[in-house]
Amino acid sequence: MQFATLDPSAGYTTIINTYEVEPGRADALLNLLARATAETIRFLPGFVSASFHVNFDRTQIVNYAQWTNREAIAAARVNAAVAAQINEAAKIAKSFNPIPYELRHTVLADRV
Amino acid sequence: MQFATLDPSAGYTTIINTYEVEPGRADALLNLLARATAETIRFLPGFVSASFHVNFDRTQIVNYAQWTNREAIAAARVNAAVAAQINEAAKIAKSFNPIPYELRHTVLADRV
Numbered sequence: 318m319q320f321a322t323l324d325p326s327a328g329y330t331t332i333i334n335t336y337e338v339e340p341g342r343a344d345a346l347l348n349l350l351a352r353a354t355a356e357t358i359r360f361l362p363g364f365v366s367a368s369f370h371v372n373f374d375r376t377q378i379v380n381y382a383q384w385t386n387r388e389a390i391a392a393a394r395v396n397a398a399v400a401a402q403i404n405e406a407a408k409i410a411k412s413f414n415p416i417p418y419e420l421r422h423t424v425l426a427d428r429v
Numbered sequence: 430m431q432f433a434t435l436d437p438s439a440g441y442t443t444i445i446n447t448y449e450v451e452p453g454r455a456d457a458l459l460n461l462l463a464r465a466t467a468e469t470i471r472f473l474p475g476f477v478s479a480s481f482h483v484n485f486d487r488t489q490i491v492n493y494a495q496w497t498n499r500e501a502i503a504a505a506r507v508n509a510a511v512a513a514q515i516n517e518a519a520k521i522a523k524s525f526n527p528i529p530y531e532l533r534h535t536v537l538a539d540r541v
Contacts, residue, residue: 321435321535323480323493331482333445333491347533354536364538368435370443370530379445379530381435381493418482418491421459423433424466426476 321366321383325420329365329383332390334415336406340375346409347371347378353402361396363389378410387417433478433495437532441477441495444502446527448518452487458521459483459490465514473508475501490522499529 338346347369354367365383372379384390393399406413450458459481466479477495484491496502505511518525 319537321537323433323435323478325480333482333493351534351536359536360539366435366535366537368437368535369533370445371533372528372530377528377530381445416484416489418484418489421481421483422463423478423480424463424471425431425433425478427472 321368321381323420323423325422327420329385329420330387330390331418331420332380332382332384332415333418334380334382334413336378336380336410336413338376338378338410342409343371343375343378346406349402349406349409350378350380353399353406357396357398357402358393361389361393361399364393390417433480433493435532435535437534439532441497441532442499442502443530443532444492444494444496444527445530446492446494446525448490448492448522448525450488450490450522454521455483455487455490458518461514461518461521462490462492465511465518469508469510469514470505473501473505473511476505502529 336346350369358364363385365385367380367382370379448458462481470476475497479492479494482491
């Protein structure tokens with residue numbers, strides 16, 4: 318098995334997308350996002366990884382996604398299949414807010 | 430060099446801490462957080478990694494931090510040196526909002 322790695326020297330763009338959700342719908346949203354990523358998004362040019370998180374009161378789902386650059390993200394958003402999946406997610410979530418970031422620096426534990 | 434890795438099976442707690450900042454102070458905040466982590470936090474029990482991001486308009490700094498569990502995070506927050514560093518960061522940032530998450534699932538690109 319391979320893991321997503323956070324490498325500041327890679328020059329990727331990280332999109333952190335925070336979805337607000339009713340706690341009872343958190344699993345449904347997680348499943349939808351994971352399936353859409355596995356079936357469609359992971360094959361798109363420039364996609365690197367997506368990692369799905371839930372907070373402890375189950376009111377937020379966060380997708381920490383890496384892409385090679387912002388142009389690849391813009392192209393993905395106008396892909397018809399992806400646009401349909403965004404619409405599906407928007408029906409389950411109360412809101413979502415994707416913000417692009419640059420990874421600047423990582424510090425690891427002393428013992429790692 | 431080693432990188433932070435995102436492993437859903439590790440059972441870590443991820444803290445995503447979003448700092449709102451004046452664009453002109455983004456680098457000062459990044460430097461403060463990186464230094465505090467390198468000098469103090471990385472030696473604390475349960476700390477795994479911290480990765481610092483900046484958005485493209487430089488109004489947000491995000492620390493994506495992994496800890497072995499929530500108890501380790503609670504213990505870190507009452508450490509005197511950490512508390513002092515949090516106070517320093519609070520003077521530079523307009524606000525900050527640490528939220529703990531569980532990493533549930535990762536999808537990698539088809540070509541990885």
